[in-house]
Amino acid sequence: MIGFFPFAGFIGWLISDWEYLGSTREYVPVPTLILIYAYLLRRKLPDVVGGLMIGVGILVASMGARWADDPLCYMHPMGTQFLWHILNAVMLAWMIEVYRRHMLAGRRAKR
Numbered sequence: 001m002i003g004f005f006p007f008a009g010f011i012g013w014l015i016s017d018w019e020y021l022g023s024t025r026e027y028v029p030v031p032t033l034i035l036i037y038a039y040l041l042r043r044k045l046p047d048v049v050g051g052l053m054i055g056v057g058i059l060v061a062s063m064g065a066r067w068a069d070d071p072l073c074y075m076h077p078m079g080t081q082f083l084w085h086i087l088n089a090v091m092l093a094w095m096i097e098v099y100r101r102h103m104l105a106g107r108r109a110k111r
Contacts, residue, residue, distance in 0.1 A: 021067060024066050031060055038052040038056070045102070047101070048102050051095075051101065052095075055091055062084050062091060063084075065080040065083035065087060
């Protein structure tokens with residue numbers, strides 16, 4: 001966890017000119033880190049990697065909903081903020097499921 005903060009600062013510095021993302025830019029280190037982790041696990045745990053990639057897709061979709069909320073609020077009062085929250089919940093539940101499946105597979109392998 002301690003290593004995340006320097007990583008996030010470095011990624012933030014790399015993308016500091018991506019102003020079009022608005023405040024959603026501060027979340028970019030999270031899917032970036034998951035992608036790096038998936039790449040490092042690609043040979044050892046391909047099933048986990050598939051789950052991580054789905055999680056990144058859900059997270060990027062939620063970030064897209066967050067990014068689109070401000071301009072869309074002018075057209076529709078409900079905006080897309082609710083999608084940001086729903087997709088984040090779905091992503092969290094999915095990542096818990098990926099972990100659960102990985103742990104169960106490990107138990108089965110030990111038998």
